[in-house]
Amino acid sequence: MMKKLINHPENVVQEMIEGMVHAHPQRLKRVPGTNVLVRRDAPVRGKVALISGGGSGHEPSHAGYVGAGMLDGAVLGEVFTSPTPDQILEGIHAVNSGKGVLLIIKNYTGDIMNFEMAAELAEAEGIEVKKIVVNDDVAVEDSTYTTGRRGIAGTVFVHKIAGALAEKGASLEEVHRVAEKVVKQVRSMGMAMTPCTVPAAGRPSFEIGEHEMEIGIGIHGEPGTERSRLASADDIASKLVAHVLDDLKPAPGDKAAVMINGLGATPLMELYIIHKKVSEILAEKNIQVIDTFVGEYMTSLEMAGCSVTLLKLDDELTELLNAPADTIAWKK
Amino acid sequence: MMKKLINHPENVVQEMIEGMVHAHPQRLKRVPGTNVLVRRDAPVRGKVALISGGGSGHEPSHAGYVGAGMLDGAVLGEVFTSPTPDQILEGIHAVNSGKGVLLIIKNYTGDIMNFEMAAELAEAEGIEVKKIVVNDDVAVEDSTYTTGRRGIAGTVFVHKIAGALAEKGASLEEVHRVAEKVVKQVRSMGMAMTPCTVPAAGRPSFEIGEHEMEIGIGIHGEPGTERSRLASADDIASKLVAHVLDDLKPAPGDKAAVMINGLGATPLMELYIIHKKVSEILAEKNIQVIDTFVGEYMTSLEMAGCSVTLLKLDDELTELLNAPADTIAWKK
Amino acid sequence: MTLDGTKFVNWIRRANRRIQENKDYLSELDRAIGDGDHGINMARGFAEAAQRLTGSADQDLGALCQQVAMALLSKVGGASGPLFGTAFLKMAGVWKGKDHASVHELSLALREAVNGIKMRGKAELGDKTMVDVWEPVSRFVAEKAEHLSWRELCVFAEEQMDKTKPLQAKKGRAAYLGPRSSGHLDPGAVSSFFLFEALCETMEESGGDR
Amino acid sequence: MTLDGTKFVNWIRRANRRIQENKDYLSELDRAIGDGDHGINMARGFAEAAQRLTGSADQDLGALCQQVAMALLSKVGGASGPLFGTAFLKMAGVWKGKDHASVHELSLALREAVNGIKMRGKAELGDKTMVDVWEPVSRFVAEKAEHLSWRELCVFAEEQMDKTKPLQAKKGRAAYLGPRSSGHLDPGAVSSFFLFEALCETMEESGGDR
Ligand SMILES: Nc1ncnc2c1ncn2[C@@H]1O[C@H](COP(=O)(O)OP(=O)(O)O)[C@@H](O)[C@H]1O
Ligand SMILES: Nc1ncnc2c1ncn2[C@@H]1O[C@H](COP(=O)(O)OP(=O)(O)O)[C@@H](O)[C@H]1O
Ligand SMILES: [Mg+2]
Ligand SMILES: [Mg+2]
Ligand SMILES: [Mg+2]
Ligand SMILES: [Mg+2]
CATH class of the missing domain: 3.30.1180.20 (Dihydroxyacetone kinase; domain 2)
Structure with a gap:
């Protein structure tokens, strides 16, 4: 039934990450011992850092958007499973240069909760963190009685636009503001x-x-x-x-x-x-x-x-x- | 059995071309009445022009590689079917700026014959044309008793490298020489x-x-x-x-x-x-x-x-x- | 009747076995109204939790609970990871420094766990989530207090799980399906039942009913 | 016994009908050892050829042939387009200015067509291509000359087509399959047979056998 180019089903994320790092050594580095991929030059001085992430299986999202003008880091969960707070925290540590970190989260219960816990841990360490939740999927009803709309492909525009503003040296507030604007539109x-x-x-x-x-x-x-x-x-x-x-x-x-x-x-x-x-x-x-x-x-x-x-x-x-x-x- | 995002099976190439032109008006233009897509700025003065083509169904090949530093034009056949000589000739007319045209052909009997006929017609009009046949597929035996190896993904490297040399202003001979080198390697x-x-x-x-x-x-x-x-x-x-x-x-x-x-x-x-x-x-x-x-x-x-x-x-x-x-x- | 370190470890190991056996079943349930990974997620997390406890000489219930919490938080992922993780984290807070827990102390820990799950996930009773098992179970334990029968608790937990079937999901991935989510058990309610079933069996085995 | 403009048009229209009816069959044959488009290609090309002739008042065989050639060249694509196109182009050269063609003149045209196909495609007899029908048919017509029976020619052409089955392909897409190409009819040989069958039927119908 399943015809895939894989070795062991449990190792797909690990092996994908190794393949990515081998393929793009000029662009990406892996935070040792984690499933976090960050810009080769991370942390970038004087720049607000952007982290996105979520389950794997959405490639090129999100590691494909790590680099100048977009993301500083991507945290990769198991296939379709939100990454865990400890991994996200490692990502925050690896990209933070002191100007604060924006977490770009797609609106899924799992992602929200794991990123929230990571943000709480980072804040407890004194790292300035803001979150933006993307919910572009109009297929899903958005009301206070539901979990709200999902985040899907529109997320990539948030990476691009917030990333471009961060690259210009804007503050965490500014970057967060423009990310919110994208989410609204x-x-x-x-x-x-x-x-x-x-x-x-x-x-x-x-x-x-x-x-x-x-x-x-x-x-x-x-x-x-x-x-x-x-x-x-x-x-x-x-x-x-x-x-x-x-x-x-x-x-x-x-x-x-x-x-x-x-x-x-x-x-x-x-x-x-x-x-x-x-x-x-x-x-x-x-x-x-x-x-x-x-x-x-x-x-x-x-x-x-x-x-x-x-x-x-x-x-x-x-x-x-x-x-x-x-x-x-x-x-x- | 067939689950596809299409309207009529016979119109897929036409509709794809229209979609491409709508999506990339800054990059591509269609030669009116043909299935030929060329650089927005074609014919580019003082530059050897490169044309590639073949059946459709290999996207982003070949129209995805039309632009500065790669191809001047792509001639799109029906799905998996070589384009016809008249279409290829239209492509040659649309990109030729007088410095000659290189035809990049994947080694399939159909492509070879259709491109050859187009080249003969162009030469009869006094247009300088050279052909390069790509045959990178080692799965197929290469001997004088066979049609030789097929051209597959390696063709994209020919587009890139020959295109880069042409962009620098090299002569048709030079561009052809480097294309041959790529094919050899x-x-x-x-x-x-x-x-x-x-x-x-x-x-x-x-x-x-x-x-x-x-x-x-x-x-x-x-x-x-x-x-x-x-x-x-x-x-x-x-x-x-x-x-x-x-x-x-x-x-x-x-x-x-x-x-x-x-x-x-x-x-x-x-x-x-x-x-x-x-x-x-x-x-x-x-x-x-x-x-x-x-x-x-x-x-x-x-x-x-x-x-x-x-x-x-x-x-x-x-x-x-x-x-x-x-x-x-x-x-x- | 009281829970101690050894029983706690047995509980988690038994829960792990039950989850491994039912890995495909849980994923199957999640495939119907979610994304099909609940069994995979839980199996990964509980395998880690059981393994971490196996080496542990600790008898402090708080410390043991904390280990389970960290294993789940760092291995499960998805929605269930932070929720089960938070539950055990909250229980760890209540049991800190204790090497025994009475039924009363269990009910205090469960109450905190339920609060934690609801705080983290913002779900209420009837939203077709694991809350629909945890909250009634926690209340049942508190009400029965020293009269608690593990066998009855197990039956009760299973009933709560079954009650999620007709509900329309209001939280989690299944909520996206709207009315199409009715008619299926909630995967997290089922895995939560397995957890409580393992607790009841462990307690029964060691102490007899009551 | 002679071919004239009306018969020529009838021939091409009959060939077109036969190819449309067998479009799926030809693609099916091509699916086995090629890329599955031969029926689609030929149907597209012959529909165009038949349509262009329908309006044409021309009686010059050369001009009619040229129209067919251009229709095939600009509509078929793939390998068969330039080959069938070249064949009709060469025949047009022989028949230029003629409004009748005897069997002898047919054999001259076929000889040129075969030469054109072989020049363009570089295939030899036995390579499992359309040449395996065209070349023997051309020889058969030349040899029989005025004694040609259309019914016999038709049977002969079909035999040549059938003979491609056991062969291993040496040219065209099927060659990539190596030994796996044996045991299947060559699609281009089959469509070529349909073309000659339509010719024989047209001639028989109009003039009786011989
Ligand atoms: N907001 C929430 N509150 C409580 N439980 C929830 C919530 N969202 C999801 N769940 C539980 O999590 C289960 C799904 O977990 P799992 O499949 O592992 O994660 P994911 O949904 O991220 O794939 C659901 O069956 C439900 O019981
Ligand atoms: N080099 C050649 N010489 C003669 N006939 C050939 C040659 N290559 C292919 N053919 C014929 O063309 C037929 C395939 O045509 P078609 O499927 O329309 O084109 P393609 O192979 O490009 O998909 C083959 O069955 C064969 O008869
Ligand atoms: Mg999931
Ligand atoms: Mg083809
Ligand atoms: Mg799930
Ligand atoms: Mg074919």
């Missing part, structure tokens, strides 16, 4: 046609019929909010964009950045076909698309499917989105 | 665990058992040269590297660039696990790895599998590999 929604298989589980995350799809999917192989008959690319794109626009409510003439994110097994060809429709709809609504990103930014192992993300841009965000970045997966 | 081998489905065919390219894999696979969903029991990532990496080294025969101390290329559905995580072993073997053999590329460079729709490419570097190639490039899929 970014919305996503995803869908999948096939499940994925967590190596240690050895079986697909759900069963799905030959002509079915899941709409409103997250990035952990979980079922979506709705199962329906597989539709055309145009219909799927329309549905995802409609939900995103409904929630974000951009005005005609607004500027935006678009991300069409592949979940793992979907060819670039199909992502561009989705994008064709997305860009047509945005043109109709008179949304000015300033920049477009089509590819795999936040995956869910080998799931077939995609998500559509829209980020409303003002001048500040546009400038920071365009600022230089030099990481494995994002170069500008 | 680059070797690849691939494997796959699942077939892929050409949209218009609607069914998988081959059947394969749950515990089997194909070794020596190309990039068109064709069966490999050998079917065997699915092995561990380490065993697979060892086998692929062994074949490549056997053929390339680098000496201890030689410098090289490595590419671990995903065929479409294989997560980055697994590619890094493969790379871990590859880099260990190369270290043992005392091959000095100067640069490593892990990701999807030359895919085969949604196949699960990978290829390993080794390029032997001298000072010239190292410098050109490191030269700036600004394309969708390769930025340096």
Whole structure:
């Protein structure tokens, strides 16, 4: 059932990390004895440090975004499992240069709790820490009675924009403020046609019929909010964009950045076909698309499917989105 | 059976091209009425022009490499089908600035013949054209009794290095010479665990058992040269590297660039696990790895599998590999 | 009737065995309404906890609890790691310096554990989480006090676990499924039941019922 | 017995119908030892060729042939596009300015077509390609000359097609499979047979046998 290029299911994260460090010695170093990858030059003096993290299986998130202009460190959990507080704390120690640390957290109970505990431990040591919780997934209802929306591909825009401001020497407050602005202005929604298989589980995350799809999917192989008959690319794109626009409510003439994110097994060809429709709809609504990103930014192992993300841009965000970045997966 | 984000199987290439042009208007333009994508600023004055192409389904190859420092144009065929001579000729017209055009061709009968016919037509018009045929796939026997080795992921290194020299203003002879050098020094081998489905065919390219894999696979969903029991990532990496080294025969101390290329559905995580072993073997053999590329460079729709490419570097190639490039899929 | 260091170690080792045996079952439950890793997470954490205790000569319940807490916090990850970790951390606080705990002292520790879980996870009774086992169990122990029957507690804990089945999840990953989360047991409620079942069996075995 | 413009158009339209009907079959054959697109490629190309001829009032065999060649060259792609395209291009050269072709003139055109295919693709008889149908068919027509029976030619062409089955491919994509290519018909040999079958049927229908 499980066809993977692995050795032992329990070792995938360890071996991936070793492979990454071997492949990118100019960019990354591993904090010894941990699953934390940080910038080669960490801690960077006089700079607010950014840490992101979460379960593995979302590559290139998050270690692919470690480098100048984006993240200082990534803390890697087991596949789809939040990293533990001790690991996050090691990450904080490795990147902190005294100007404070921003923790970029996707809104999942596990991530929130583990990062919170790490932040409490760091603060107890006198390290200045702020947290930003990303919750861009409009598939999930956001109310005080729920855990709120999930964080998905929109998180990468937070890395980019907050990272660019930090690189300019801004304070922790400033970096946190701009991260909050991105979170307010970014919305996503995803869908999948096939499940994925967590190596240690050895079986697909759900069963799905030959002509079915899941709409409103997250990035952990979980079922979506709705199962329906597989539709055309145009219909799927329309549905995802409609939900995103409904929630974000951009005005005609607004500027935006678009991300069409592949979940793992979907060819670039199909992502561009989705994008064709997305860009047509945005043109109709008179949304000015300033920049477009089509590819795999936040995956869910080998799931077939995609998500559509829209980020409303003002001048500040546009400038920071365009600022230089030099990481494995994002170069500008 | 076929779960794809498409509208009509016959329109996938057209719609992909439209999506690409919408997504990257600063980088690409489409030659009107054709399936040819060229640099926004084509034809570039005083520069030898590079054209690559082939069937679609290998994205980001080849349009993803169109831009400063790499290709001037990409000619896109139907899925896995060589483009036709008239399209290639349109590409030549669109990029030629009078300094000559290099056609980068992967060694497949169809590509060779279509590009040859286009070259004959262009030469008849007085356009200076040279061809370079890439044949890096060591899985296939190279003898005068066969069609010779196939061109696979190593082709991307030809784009990069010949493109860098052309960008510096070198002559067509010079650019052709360095492309030939890359072809002489680059070797690849691939494997796959699942077939892929050409949209218009609607069914998988081959059947394969749950515990089997194909070794020596190309990039068109064709069966490999050998079917065997699915092995561990380490065993697979060892086998692929062994074949490549056997053929390339680098000496201890030689410098090289490595590419671990995903065929479409294989997560980055697994590619890094493969790379871990590859880099260990190369270290043992005392091959000095100067640069490593892990990701999807030359895919085969949604196949699960990978290829390993080794390029032997001298000072010239190292410098050109490191030269700036600004394309969708390769930025340096 | 009292818990001591040896029984505590036996409890955790028994809980570990139960979790290892049910690793796939727990993941299967999580696959239905979560992300399918609960068994993997718990198995990784309790294996570590059991192993750390095995070498330990400590008899201080607080110190033993603290070791379990740290093992769970640093090995489980996900949502259940900080929650089970916090529970044991809070129990460690209550039992600090004690090498015996009466049922009353157990109920005090459980009360703190429940407070800790709820503080960390912000879930309430009926949200279809592990709280739905921990909170009633803690109350049951407090109410029965010295009259507690381990066998009854075990049956009671299992009933609480079963009650999560019809509920719609309001916290954790299952909450994303909305109404689709009904009709499935909550994985964390099931692993919590295993933990209490192991406690009851350990106490019963060593002391007989009551 | 002679081919004229009307018969030529009927031939290509009949070939097109046959190829459309067998589109999946041809792709299926190509899936076994190639990349599974031969039916798709040929169907795309012959649909275009048939459509271009439908409007054409031309009776010049050379011009009609040229139209087919250009349609195939610009629509088929892959290996078969330039090969079938070259074949018709070469035939167009022989038939330029002619509105009738005798069997002898057909054999001259076929000889040039075979030369063109071999020049372009560098395959020899026995390499398991379309050459294995075209070359013997061309010889058969030349040898039989005015005694040619269309029915016999059709049977002969089918035999040549069948003979590709045991062969190991030496050219084209199937060559990569080495010994694994044996035991399968060559897709291009099969589509070539369909082309000649359509020719025989057209000629038989219009002129009776001989
Ligand atoms: N906010 C919460 N409060 C209490 N328990 C929770 C909360 N969120 C999740 N849980 C428990 O955690 C269990 C899931 O744990 P696990 O699968 O290991 O972590 P994750 O959800 O991060 O994959 C759920 O079944 C539930 O019992
Ligand atoms: N070098 C060659 N000479 C003659 N015929 C060839 C040659 N290479 C391939 N062919 C023919 O082309 C057919 C395959 O065509 P097709 O599948 O359309 O193209 P591709 O191989 O590019 O996918 C083969 O079955 C064979 O008959
Ligand atoms: Mg999890
Ligand atoms: Mg083909
Ligand atoms: Mg889980
Ligand atoms: Mg083919």
